[in-house]
Structure formats: structure tokens, C-alpha cells
Amino acid sequence: MAPRKQVQVQSPDVEYGEEAILARVQYETALCQRDGDAVVVTPKRRRLEVRTVRRPHRVGAMLVGWGGNNGTTLTAALLANRAGLRWETREGERRADWLGSLTQSATLKLGMDAEGRDVWVPLNTMVPMVDPDDLEVDGWDISGLNLEDAARRNRVLDVEVQRALAAQLRELKPRPAAFNAAFVAANQQERADNLLAGTTAQQLQRLREDIRDFKQRKALDMVVVVWTANTERFSEVRPGLNDTADNLLAAIDRGDAEVSSSTLYAVASVLEGCTFINGSPQNTFVPGCVELAQRHGTHIVGDDLKTGQTKLKSVLVDFLVGAGIKPTSIVSYNHLGNNDGRNLSAPHTFQSKEISKRNVVDDVVESNSLLYAPGEHPDHVVVIKYVPYVGDSKRAMDEYTSELLFGGRHTLAIHNTCEDSLLAAPLLLDLVVLAEFCSRVSFRAHGSQEDFVPFHSVLGLLSYLVKAPLVPKDTPVVNSLFRQRACIENVLRACVGLAPDSNLLLEHKLSTDIFSD
Numbered sequence: 001m002a003p004r005k006q007v008q009v010q011s012p013d014v015e016y017g018e019e020a021i022l023a024r025v026q027y028e029t030a031l032c033q034r035d036g037d038a039v040v041v042t043p044k045r046r047r048l049e050v051r052t053v054r055r056p057h058r059v060g061a062m063l064v065g066w067g068g069n070n071g072t073t074l075t076a077a078l079l080a081n082r083a084g085l086r087w088e089t090r091e092g093e094r095r096a097d098w099l100g101s102l103t104q105s106a107t108l109k110l111g112m113d114a115e116g117r118d119v120w121v122p123l124n125t126m127v128p129m130v131d132p133d134d135l136e137v138d139g140w141d142i143s144g145l146n147l148e149d150a151a152r153r154n155r156v157l158d159v160e161v162q163r164a165l166a167a168q169l170r171e172l173k174p175r176p177a178a179f180n181a182a183f184v185a186a187n188q189q190e191r192a193d194n195l196l197a198g199t200t201a202q203q204l205q206r207l208r209e210d211i212r213d214f215k216q217r218k219a220l221d222m223v224v225v226v227w228t229a230n231t232e233r234f235s236e237v238r239p240g241l242n243d244t245a246d247n248l249l250a251a252i253d254r255g256d257a258e259v260s261s262s263t264l265y266a267v268a269s270v271l272e273g274c275t276f277i278n279g280s281p282q283n284t285f286v287p288g289c290v291e292l293a294q295r296h297g298t299h300i301v302g303d304d305l306k307t308g309q310t311k312l313k314s315v316l317v318d319f320l321v322g323a324g325i326k327p328t329s330i331v332s333y334n335h336l337g338n339n340d341g342r343n344l345s346a347p348h349t350f351q352s353k354e355i356s357k358r359n360v361v362d363d364v365v366e367s368n369s370l371l372y373a374p375g376e377h378p379d380h381v382v383v384i385k386y387v388p389y390v391g392d393s394k395r396a397m398d399e400y401t402s403e404l405l406f407g408g409r410h411t412l413a414i415h416n417t418c419e420d421s422l423l424a425a426p427l428l429l430d431l432v433v434l435a436e437f438c439s440r441v442s443f444r445a446h447g448s449q450e451d452f453v454p455f456h457s458v459l460g461l462l463s464y465l466v467k468a469p470l471v472p473k474d475t476p477v478v479n480s481l482f483r484q485r486a487c488i489e490n491v492l493r494a495c496v497g498l499a500p501d502s503n504l505l506l507e508h509k510l511s512t513d514i515f516s517d
């Protein structure tokens with residue numbers, strides 16, 4: 001697909017240099033001090049400089065679980081879009097697209113034209129971003145199936161698409177994987193025929209060699225490793241095991257069985273200077289792993305892709321609580337029949353998913369003390385059942401019960417069929433594209449001679465894409481979907497010297513025009 005024309009901002013506050021865009025923005029916050037029931041607010045204004053390197057890296061994504069439903073679907077989408085694939089369906093011809101991708105198929109409101117009409121532009125025209133057609137992919141899987149056979153087994157893609165991509169997919173074979181079977185359901189053992197041998201320490205070295213091999217073979221200057229393998233049970237976090245970076249490295253050296261596969265891949269990625277993204281709910285980022293990422297100045301992102309049922313939950317609860325309606329009961333049931341669902345049929349792996357699916361309402365509930373007393377929250381139940389027949393087509397059924405005026409009851413009953421991998425694959429692309437963008441952005445106080453500072457190792461900006469956002473220690477978690485999206489939009493606006501979108505639109509709301517020059 002031809003690259004889209006970039007937005008060009010004409011302002012004394014932005015310079016489009018050869019190497020970087022240098023922008024100056026006013027960063028405004030409000031310092032609140034409670035005094036009994038009163039709140040005293042002091043506006044804080046800081047002028048910042050934002051530097052964005054213009055040329056995107058030559059990026060490769062290494063998928064852990066490459067042969068899975070998400071991994072094969074993302075790979076097929078990359079190949080199909082690169083080829084401009086068209087295929088026949090019973091509803092007529094389809095052509096490859098990136099529907100469901102924030103960076104490829106979503107827009108943001110840039111401003112208004114001379115007639116006062118809103119002007120919306122694709123997100124990826126604000127600053128240069130990686131073109132998916134340039135993205136290289138590789139990865140590991142405990143199953144040795146090549147991606148053509150894996151895609152057939154996974155039953156996500158139309159047969160016409162599988163046929164059209166068969167020759168290319170057949171050439172793609174996952175690398176042997178590090179696998180700690182104790183962390184996933186026993187039923188996953190059946191497919192484990194493509195495993196690394198040796199001690200955990202030897203496997204760590206092999207994973208690092210794999211990353212270097214991919215980087216060298218494809219002439220990359222950045223690799224992003226993405227965990228899209230099975231959901232694991234939580235790792236025990238304890239002093240001497242994984243509470244510090246050195247203890248975690250020592251635990252790997254001694255082959256401690258409590259080091260999960262996902263943490264081992266994360267450590268390999270950090271040691272190779274790569275961004276690591278956790279698309280599953282387990283606590284891959286034990287404290288020692290976070291410390292290691294900070295020590296090496298690499299980015300980590302997690303946890304658990306936010307694709308369908310949970311994405312809707314974060315919107316509905318935001319809407320209800322924001323409207324002063326009090327959700328008192330949330331029942332989230334779904335059944336699915338893919339291998340993810342099969343793995344989640346084990347209590348210890350389900351518990352990881354239950355945590356990420358339940359915590360997503362916490363920040364919105366805590367935001368409204370008029371509705372909820374301290375510690376009060378809605379009843380909230382998550383149920384996931386494995387029903388092979390429905391395959392990847394997850395059926396979510398939710399019931400939201402809320403209290404209304406005069407003791408009224410409001411009930412929202414929703415049936416939400418989520419084609420899980422068709423929803424997840426575009427988000428995996430967004431995570432890689434946005435993680436690469438974040439690696440090129442840095443900030444400093446205006447007029448400072450200090451170095452520009454990058455985003456924190458824990459890349460909270462990408463919270464929009466995950467259920468359980470990993471954020472820097474002692475910083476707030478935001479789950480509200482539209483606040484998360486606004487954060488990404490406003491960072492993109494800051495990169496080109498534009499203020500956040502206030503949504504005031506006073507030009508259209510006053511009795512008299514006070515804006516005409």
C-alpha cells in the first residue's frame with residue numbers, strides 16, 4: 001500500500017529537521033490539595049521540547065507462540081497486505097486490510113477547516129511510523145508445524161486465504177522453544193515436539209542467539225519480541241528468586257523451576273536490548289525482570305491483549321459510572337474453542353486470565369466516591385468455558401446490572417461474538433508499531449541543555465492495547481479506554497507541537513464569534 005501523506009504542521013513551535021522533528025509544547029497539569037472536603041487546585045504549566053527521530057527503525061517482530069492462532073493470523077495478514085491479496089467469498093471479493101488496527105485503520109481529530117468543519121487524519125500520518133509491509137517476522141513455537149500446517153490446524157483463516165498464502169507460510173518454521181510445562185495446562189504437552197534442550201541457562205543463551213541471528217539475517221536495527229504463546233499461571237514472587245535482577249539471573253543460572261518460560265524470553269530480549277511485549281495475563285514481569293529492563297534501558301509492555309469482551313467492559317463501565325449510574329453486578333461469561341481456550345480450561349492458567357479480566361474496572365470504580373464507598377465495588381464474576389465446536393469464534397455474554405434513581409434497576413445484557421484472533425492480530429501489529437515509535441521519542445524541559453529523556457522502561461503509553469496495564473512503580477493505572485486512546489493521540493500531537501485536543505469547540509458554542517482575526 002502506498003505510504004500515506006504525512007501531516008505537516010506550520011508553526012514556530014515545530015521544526016522538521018533532516019534527522020528529527022523538534023517540537024515545543026505547553027504541558028499543563030493541575031496540582032490538587034485536599035483540605036477536608038475542599039480541594040485547592042494549582043495549575044502547573046511547563047514548556048517541554050519533544051524530539052522524534054524521523055526515520056523508523058528497520059524492525060523485526062519475533063513472536064513467541066508463532067504457530068498459534070494469533071501468530072499465524074498476524075503473519076498471514078502481513079503477507080496478504082503486502083501482496084494486496086484479493087480473494088472470493090460467498091459475499092463477493094474481499095481484499096486484504098488492517099481492520100481493527102489503531103495505527104492502520106483509525107483516525108484522530110486534527111483540527112477544523114476554514115468553514116469550521118472537523119478534520120480527521122489517520123494516526124500514522126502524524127509522525128513517521130513503521131509500514132507493516134516492511135515488518136519482518138520470525139519466532140518460536142513448542143510445536144514444530146510450519147505456518148501453513150499451523151494455520152490449517154488453527155481454523156481461523158478462510159481456505160481461499162490459506163491457499164493463496166500456502167507457499168509463503170510453508171517456508172516459515174518456528175524456532176525450537178524454551179518450554180516450562182508446569183506453567184501451562186497439561187493438555188499443551190501434546191503439541192510440544194519442538195523444544196530446546198539443555199539447562200535453562202543454555203536455553204537463555206540460545207534464545208539470545210536466535211534474536212541475534214534474526215537481526216543479522218534480516219539486517220534489522222530493532223527487534224521487538226512479543227509473547228503470544230499460552231497463558232501461564234502466575235510465577236511466585238519471592239526474595240532470592242526474582243525480586244531483583246541479579247537474583248533472577250542467578251535463578252536462571254541454577255535452573256530454578258519457578259522461572260517461567262515467558263520470563264526467560266523476556267530476560268533474553270532485555271539482554272539483547274529488545275523491547276518485550278506480553279500479550280498474555282501472567283506476571284511475566286516479576287520485579288527482577290522490571291529492574292533488568294531498567295538497567296538495560298529497554299522497554300517492556302504488558303499485560304494481556306485487550307481485544308473484545310474486556311475492551312467493551314472498559315467502555316461500558318466508564319460510560320455508566322461517568323453518567324452517575326452505579327454498576328452493582330458485572331457477570332462476564334464466554335466460551336471459546338481454540339487452543340487458548342483449551343489451555344485456559346486448567347484452573348491455574350484460568351486464574352491468570354480471571355485477574356486481568358476483572359481488574360479492568362478498578363480505576364473507574366475508584367474514580368467516583370459518590371457512587372462507591374472506599375473499598376466498595378460491583379460484584380464481578382468472570383467465567384470462561386472451553387467449547388471446541390465454536391473454535392476461535394468466542395461467544396461472550398455479559399450482564400451489567402446498575403442502580404438508578406428511586407432504586408430503579410438497569411440491566412444491560414449483551415451477546416458479543418468476538419473472532420478472537422481476527423481482533424488480536426491487528427493489536428499485535430499496533431503494539432509493535434507503537435513500541436517502535438516510542439523508541440524514537442524523547443523529552444526535555446524547554447531551554448534545558450540536559451539530554452532528552454526517553455519513555456520509562458515500563459511503556460505505560462500502550463495501555464490502550466492491554467487489559468492489565470503494566471505501569472511504572474507507584475504510578476496510577478488507567479483502564480478507561482477513551483482516556484488511554486486520548487493519551488496516545490495527545491502524544492502524537494505533542495510530537496508535532498500541537499496542544500492536546502480539548503474538545504471545547506468554543507468556536508461553535510458562543511453567542512458571538514470572538515475568534516475571527
Ligand SMILES: NC(=O)c1ccc[n+]([C@@H]2O[C@H](COP(=O)([O-])OP(=O)(O)OC[C@H]3O[C@@H](n4cnc5c(N)ncnc54)[C@H](O)[C@@H]3O)[C@@H](O)[C@H]2O)c1
Pocket residue numbers: 064065066067068069070071140141142143177178179180191227228229230231232261262279280281304305306307308338339340343419420421423424
Ligand atoms: N486472541 C485473543 O483474543 C487474545 C486476547 C488476549 C490475550 N490473548 C492471549 O494471547 C495468547 C495467544 O493466543 P492464541 O489464541 O494465539 O493461542 P494459541 O494457543 O493458539 O497460541 C499459543 C501458541 O504458543 C505456543 N507455545 C506455548 N508455549 C510456548 C513457549 N513456551 N514457547 C513458544 N511457543 C509456545 C503454542 O504451541 C501455540 O502455538 C494466549 O495467552 C491468549 O490468552 C489472546
Ligand SMILES: O=P([O-])([O-])O[C@@H]1[C@@H](O)[C@H](O)[C@@H](O)[C@H](O)[C@@H]1O
Pocket residue numbers: 305306307308309310311334336340341344353357384394396418420
Ligand atoms: O475478549 P477479551 O476479554 O479482551 O479477551 C479474550 C477473553 O475474552 C477470552 O476469554 C480469552 O480466552 C482470550 O485469550 C482473550 O483474553
